[in-house]
Amino acid sequence: MNGDDDLARLGVVVGGGLLAAVLGIVVFVVVPGSLVDLLGLLLTIGVVLLGTRAAGDFADSAFPDYNVAEVAVEGPITRDGSTPGPIPGGALGATADDVVEGIERADEDDAVDALLVKLDTPGGQVVPSDDIRRAAADFDGPTVAYATDVCASGGYWIASGCDELWARRGSIVGSIGVIGSRVNLADLAEDLGVSYERFAAGKYKDAGMPLKELSEDEREYLQGIIDGFYDDFVERVAEGRDMEPEAVRETEARVYLGDDAHELGLVDSIGTRDDVEDRVEGLLDTEVSVREFESKKGLAARLRGGATAVAYAAGAGVASVLVDDEQDFRLRL
Structure with a gap:
């Protein structure tokens, strides 16, 4: 300009x-x-x-003064920015629809030639994370994701839809796995004299209810759901990162520091934000100017606590909580 x-x-x-x-x-x-x-x-x-x-x-x-768009995915990913589940503090996270809106606006902007995706997230709900990944993959131009503090689970799912993933040496990257959990209150209920009576239509409708013991059949059913999610996760990452599915499985849902993730092929390059911009300049063969594309709905969904996100990724895993109103069985990516 x-x-x-x-x-x-x-x-x-x-x-x-x-x-x-x-x-x-x-x-x-x-x-x-x-x-x-x-x-x-x-x-x-x-x-x-x-x-x-x-x-x-x-x-x-x-008179645009930019040629590169940036969208940020920060905090736990949900549809509306809220964080139900075991995340302390109830901080707001990334609103998937707003992030997708920002990517689509950038894609429609004739001034934008490339997309940066800033990732500082422990993951989140499955479908909202996949919506962001699809939007990034559909962007018409180079897409470069870069991790700051955390790029785990749903965050890594999103990165797999980008052309490249950069990270810092101290970034936490990975957690390619799924965990299912339920609170078992059957013994406590018995001690308190509380009984569970079943009124349900459908064999597995109350599978996972905390007031009753799981049958082997129900356990196999719930494990099958987890295995299905995991297979899909591995397939998406292997396809997006051009890796063998077995190599993805061998990570065993671990999180890695940036250097280790780079050695394993989970990250393309290690560098700072300036290094990422230099890379985009090389891809476009011109000087770049970056503009952040946010939702026009406001900034509330982007507020979050960075310390909460890191603690959640390291301690509880990277979560996508899918809770049926009739059950208490939770799946976390």
Whole structure:
């Protein structure tokens, strides 16, 4: 972007704001008369703000100062940004629909030639994570993911949809596995004199209920669900990372520091954010300027506690909690 474009953008923004101010004064102050001057002034301010924002959006579109888009996936991944389950503090995580919206907006923006995907997440729900992975894979241009603190489970699932994955030496990477869990309260219920009576239609409808012991048949059924998720996870990673499925399975759902993940082929390169930008410049063969693409809905879904995410990844595993209203059986990626 040159100096003439800078002046042009500034002119559009200032001109739009002045035009909005004049229009607001005429419509809300001059025409109605003095009785509504105060209200007119307030409305004028509102019109000025809206007009300036609209002019700014138009200027960004007409005179873009970026050629690379960045989206961030931070905190546990869910559909709406909430974090049900065993995550302490109830911090907000990554809202999958908002991340997908950002990727799709970048893909539709003629100024954007490449996509950066910042990953600092212990994982999350299966389908929302896969939605982000699919959006990244469908992006028309180079896609480079880079891990900061944590890129585990659902985060790694997303990275497998990108052309490359970079990490820091101290990044936590991996956790390619699935765990199922249920609280067994049968003995406690018996001690308290609480009994479980079954009213259900369908043999496995209450499989996983905590107030009863699992039968061998139910245990096999639930293990089959876990095995199915794991097979799909391995297949997605092997395809996206160009690895043999057996090599993926041999990681045994461990998490690795960046250097170790690189040696295993789970990460393409080790480097800083500046190194990642240098790599994108090489891919595009031009100087790059990065703009973050966020959801227009706001920033609330992006708030999260970094320490919570790291503790959750290292301690509890990388979670995607799928809870049937009638059961208490949890699956965690």
